[in-house]
Amino acid sequence: MVTTLVSRVFEALRIGVGFLWTAAWAIVLGLFVTSFVQVYVSKERMATVLGEGDAGAIVKATAFGAASSGCSFGAVAIGKGLFKKGAHVVNVLAFMFASTNLIVELGLMIWLLLGWEFLVAELLGGLVLIVVMAVIVRLTLPDALFDRVREELTARDREAGVTVDPTCGLEGTEAYTLRTDGDETLQFCSAGCLETYRQEAASYGGWREELRSWGGWYKFGNQYRKEWSMIWTDIVAGFLISGFVIVFVPQSVWNALFIQGDGLFVTAENAVMGVAIAVVSFVGSMGNVPFAVALWGGGISFAGVIAFVYADLITVPVLNVYRKYYGWKVMLYILGVFFVTMAFTGFLMELLFDALGIVPNLAGGQTATEQTYFELNYTFYLNFVAFALSGFLLYVYRRGLGAPGQFRDPVCGMRTDETGPSISRDETTYHFCSEYCKRRFESNAEEFEGAHPTVSESSGGAGHDHH
Template sequence: MLVAKLGEALLLALGMAWQVGWSLVLGFAFSGAVQALVSKQRMQNLLGRAGVREIAIATGFGAASSSCSYAAAAMSKTLFKKGAALVPSLAFLFSSTNLVIELGIVLWLLMGWQFTAAEWIGGLILIAVMTVLVKLTYPKALVDEARRHVDEATGHDHGSMEGEGASLAERLRSPETRIAIAQNFSMDVSMLWKDLLGGFLIAGALAAFVPDGAWTRLFLHGAPPAVQTVGNAIIGPVIAILSFVCSIGNVPLAAVLWTSGISFGGVLAFLYADLIVLPLLDVYRRYYGLRMALYIFAIFFTTMAFSAIVMDGAFSALHLVPKPNPNIRHDLTMFAFNYTFWLNLAFGALAVYLWLLDRAHPMQHGCHGAHEMTAPSSRLMKNRPS
């Protein structure tokens, strides 16, 4: 029995990792490209304020980029480090883990179109609520401290090729740009791979070992509807915090929780809360310092629970809450030659290419990315003929 359960847990963990693998590579590569191509001045001009325009740009930027919370955290760190204001940086986090198309597709296939709609609409509500909360509590001294900490933790900005007069296409074709992207990609992956591995294993164990009866009691079945709605909106993020897994990867576990009796709002709160899982909180601590990490956690938890309650009320009033799939565990362990397979194949090849490129041109850095580095663009530019 124990051996069978262990096998089921590992299979579920593998299935969750398989669903999110390609988006991880996409997110880390995109983050590395922004670090290599976009100058600090350009980022400050685009996102240096916390106005409606800057928040909208960051939201659109996020929706067009990563769908994994770990990769999104690396990208958000890059925006903040390059001079983006706090609110647009955090808006990018929410949009890149809630408004992306691939996440909506996975939700639709596993849980129904209603969850896709709630995820996308809820993503906008998350950004609106977070913006209000940050502006009401804005800690200027803490933000300044976080900017100093992110430079110390991940290295001071060494510029980009943006100011050299070349077009974006020319910069992308240059060898030094590809080297810089590969180095940034490898540094972020080296910081986070243990957190990712632990997250998938824990999520698989929760799905396999926790009996449905335990979930039923945890989700307050039999309590008044209002109590259950609010309670599940709080319980959902707590489960997410302990389960460790990131955005697309937490959809399969969300489907398991949905069949186990959590409310509609509880599922949404769980999905929203992929940004405050324990490994990511530690990532925020490493990037920004402990005090800023605690501030982000408080703002995010409040935002996620409140937004989930709003969405639960709205979808329940409109009679749009779907029925759960009782066969979801079986479906998660089935392998198919679908779009996930081909995306993983393509982005796996990209990951190997970037890894080999970094091996050929290693960045000189210390623990957790605190490094003294010679930017490839600067180093190789010196060798060009004048």
């Protein structure tokens, strides 16, 4: 019994890690592209552009979202900032859909793990999601409720002294404060965003010129690190959970939850149940793709699987964020709109693909337990290149090559200058990127005193974000 359990655990880990190995290069490539867009594509005045709810603004919101990060929580936080600044509700929701369904890294992962049919359904369905959502919001939006919530949100943030991080649009804190040459005080959500702002202020040309300098690559590396910091837990959890679901969940469970057979009712039930499973799965961002592989392997219909993939914006943790931001009524409204939109779009995609004769057939392929994941093939070589690229960006970031600031924070290794907090000990002045690092130094100075206070030191610590 124990031997069987241990062997099944190892098989679950083999499948989960195998999925991760298969998709690693695609995730890295996607985040590389996303980081480039985040660093070099300007998003200024976006909230003003999205103030109207017309078709043109929805298109711009969709493009803005597709060029943004793929983190569900990040999308919700940025959406809150846009909403507070006056963006129309339909544009905020369109941005959130696009930033979690139309991004490069998600598409590549779906293509590798589920197939091109699911990729087409994801991209086409992502656009259909936005259209369906816009129609529902137009017909049902309680304008008075959202106007009141916007005013309350602004007043609450003002009373709490909340400021907006000019780098990412999230809430800034006093721990990461910068005074500009124009005597303006800016607050940031993290040391990483503060450093990004400093790097942007030190920029001297377009992206071609930037990438010919260490400063440009440092900015790139900093953004790449931040992108990973937002999604790595969801990705790892999603892959590992998928392995255990495939091995340990019996087929009878899937048969009980999802009706088997053909017909419109079966397709509709599977789509609705796919969204429902997503709500309680606690797996968001790109981590729900490997989970979707487990559903597909369990015999769930095309509609149910693709609806599940759409639904990372209404998992329980994300719903709790809506509640904290906007209150129960708006949270329930968003849940209702998103649930109906995602289930209906999944239902529609299966009908369309069935009419075109391109609904994939799982029976012809290998199951997850039959696949061999670690071989000397194209995946190995692509992963080798991807890991080398990631190592290069990490090296540039950790060394601080081209970073602004003449001092190095002894706690985290981040570049800083004389405007930041500092402390003197034994005739040596240490400069810090934030009050957080200063407090850590004061509480355990002996641990960090060996670090040289200037940037000439060859070793550097890994940067951090305090989200």
